[in-house]
Amino acid sequence: MAERERKQKPAxxxxxxxxxEEVASSSERGEKLKEDIDDLLDEIDSVLEDNAExxxxxxxxxxxx
Amino acid sequence: MAxxxxxxxxxxxxxxxxxxxxxxxxxxxxxxxxxYVEQRRIGWDFEDESPGRDARGFARDGAQxxxxxxxxxxxxxxxxxxxYVDHAHPEYSTPxxxxxxxxxxxxxxxxxxxxxxxxxxxxxxxxGQEIVVYKNNSDGKGNSYGCxxxxxxxxxxxxxxxxxxxxxxxxxxxxxTGAGKIGSxxxxxxCDYQISQRSDFFEEEVGLETTLKRPIVNTRxxxxxxxxKYRRLHVIVGDANLCEVAxxxxxxxxxxxxxxxxxxxxxxxxxxxxxVAAIRAVSHDPTLQSTVDCTSLGRCTAIELxxxxxxxxxxxxxxxxxxxxxxxxxGTLVLDRWESVLGALESDPSTLDGQLDWxxxxxxxxxxxDRDTLAWNNPKLxxxxxxxxxxxxxxxxxxxxVRGGRIERLLGEDDVIAAMADPPVSTRAYFRGxxxxxxxxxxxxxxxxxxxxxxxxxxxxxIPMMEPTRGSKVHVAELFGQVSTPRQLVERLTAN
Numbered sequence: 001m002a003e004r005e006r007k008q009k010p011a012x013x014x015x016x017x018x019x020x021e022e023v024a025s026s027s028e029r030g031e032k033l034k035e036d037i038d039d040l041l042d043e044i045d046s047v048l049e050d051n052a053e054x055x056x057x058x059x060x061x062x063x064x065x
Numbered sequence: 066m067a068x069x070x071x072x073x074x075x076x077x078x079x080x081x082x083x084x085x086x087x088x089x090x091x092x093x094x095x096x097x098x099x100x101y102v103e104q105r106r107i108g109w110d111f112e113d114e115s116p117g118r119d120a121r122g123f124a125r126d127g128a129q130x131x132x133x134x135x136x137x138x139x140x141x142x143x144x145x146x147x148x149y150v151d152h153a154h155p156e157y158s159t160p161x162x163x164x165x166x167x168x169x170x171x172x173x174x175x176x177x178x179x180x181x182x183x184x185x186x187x188x189x190x191x192x193g194q195e196i197v198v199y200k201n202n203s204d205g206k207g208n209s210y211g212c213x214x215x216x217x218x219x220x221x222x223x224x225x226x227x228x229x230x231x232x233x234x235x236x237x238x239x240x241x242t243g244a245g246k247i248g249s250x251x252x253x254x255x256c257d258y259q260i261s262q263r264s265d266f267f268e269e270e271v272g273l274e275t276t277l278k279r280p281i282v283n284t285r286x287x288x289x290x291x292x293x294k295y296r297r298l299h300v301i302v303g304d305a306n307l308c309e310v311a312x313x314x315x316x317x318x319x320x321x322x323x324x325x326x327x328x329x330x331x332x333x334x335x336x337x338x339x340x341v342a343a344i345r346a347v348s349h350d351p352t353l354q355s356t357v358d359c360t361s362l363g364r365c366t367a368i369e370l371x372x373x374x375x376x377x378x379x380x381x382x383x384x385x386x387x388x389x390x391x392x393x394x395x396g397t398l399v400l401d402r403w404e405s406v407l408g409a410l411e412s413d414p415s416t417l418d419g420q421l422d423w424x425x426x427x428x429x430x431x432x433x434x435d436r437d438t439l440a441w442n443n444p445k446l447x448x449x450x451x452x453x454x455x456x457x458x459x460x461x462x463x464x465x466x467v468r469g470g471r472i473e474r475l476l477g478e479d480d481v482i483a484a485m486a487d488p489p490v491s492t493r494a495y496f497r498g499x500x501x502x503x504x505x506x507x508x509x510x511x512x513x514x515x516x517x518x519x520x521x522x523x524x525x526x527x528i529p530m531m532e533p534t535r536g537s538k539v540h541v542a543e544l545f546g547q548v549s550t551p552r553q554l555v556e557r558l559t560a561n
Binding site: 038040044061 | 077090153203204205208211275276429432433436443444445447449451452460
């Protein structure tokens with residue numbers, strides 16, 4: 001509610017500009033986020049253990065508390 | 066008025082010895098600790114250990130002496146922690162801490178100690194062999210190992226009062242303490258992904274066991290402090306966390322709930338029907354919609370029950386303050402974080418990516434599965450789910466996320482590094498750690514509640530430390546400034 005009231009304050013023209021900027025920046029943010037995640041997953045690929053199946057099979061622990 | 070909520074966290078790390086013809090986890094664990102402890106090893110004093118004593122007031126039939134394998138490695142560190150081999154796992158117990166942020170700090174310092182131990186062990190191993198440790202709680206094949214919390218509790222509180230409120234507390238707090246895992250174990254219903262690594266392993270409501278038929282409330286009565294005044298509540302139901310926010314909230318909120326129980330502040334019966342089934346049902350539903358049957362709230366979700374605990378905690382803080390849980394600012398931080406986390410869990414759990422382990426891991430698995438179109442049973446996802454907990458800085462997926470700025474930190478890394486060597490200032494751990502740092506060669510044995518010193522003349526001198534809040538920096542820094550040998554220290558202590 002407070003958010004909506006705040007946006008109503010500027011004159012009509014200004015408000016449109018604000019909205020446009022928000023849309024633009026939000027979609028840029030979205031793309032940036034996606035790129036970040038893609039980069040992160042690539043980085044993770046570079047450190048992942050080689051053979052997933054073999055790793056999972058051999059990861060066996062003795063029970064503890 | 067509730068007693069100070071002195072707290073410590075014990076973590077059994079998963080351990081793998083790679084490249085060895087016959088890998089032995091006990092040997093691997095010992096190598097880690099020996100590798101780390103380069104100075105003369107300080108023996109652990111078992112005199113006051115009694116894990117067979119039951120908080121309900123009886124000793125177990127045919128109770129065995131504590132499972133002590135004295136030939137195993139057992140070290141006390143200058144930060145006041147204990148680092149040892151337990152049940153074929155390397156285990157690190159933080160020193161006693163006076164508030165949840167301090168406990169989070171010393172828990173994180175433990176990860177760094179394990180990381181350094183792996184480097185040290187590598188130098189002792191033949192080429193091609195490596196020890197790798199994981200801060201998790203299950204191997205995905207039905208074997209679990211614990212992360213226990215310990216809280217100082219007033220001896221006068223009837224154990225039944227603890228049990229009544231703690232069961233609903235432990236069943237529902239996993240919505241923020243869970244570390245997440247793929248699939249189910251130990252005969253639980255199948256699922257793709259669940260919130261807690263531990264919940265499938267709990268089969269009783271109350272009991273003394275810790276390795277089989279694990280109970281939601283553990284009754285081990287071994288206070289490591291003045292037994293007339295205190296209990297040590299031994300909590301075995303939690304997950305090991307990597308996210309600092311999760312550790313902080315787990316310990317901070319639990320301490321407040323214990324203070325409320327101690328002060329008789331929880332004025333309603335929050336107990337739930339079939340807790341063992343409920344703890345699994347809550348864990349198995351990452352959408353957080355499953356319900357439990359609560360005596361005073363009726364059918365409600367885990368989050369709704371959590372809101373009730375938080376409402377009581379706010380009221381308790383207003384009326385009694387949170388002095389027993391550490392500095393006021395930290396109590397406020399716990400309450401505010403607790404509220405924001407519950408709100409986020411209710412509206413969109415994915416916004417807690419970077420704060421809670423189970424959400425962070427789930428988001429990572431989802432992103433990876435989306436990119437490569439993988440099904441939940443793909444071994445690659447299981448690998449990610451385990452490697453998230455790898456403690457090697459270069460291999461840990463959690464640490465990758467930290468370096469990518471995707472994890473909210475509460476601690477400064479410089480403070481974490483300092484906490485590998487320096488004890489907390491606020492408890493008797495300060496006394497223990499300082500003695501070890503100054504006179505390692507004279508400390509013959511150490512325990513949570515005593516220290517045995519060789520002062521150069523017979524006999525050995527045992528210094529009891531039955532009051533966990535005493536021996537803090539405020540109490541003993543001046544004394545340490547005035548003495549230069551263990552003998553002078555003992556003379557001053559016995560003169561008082």
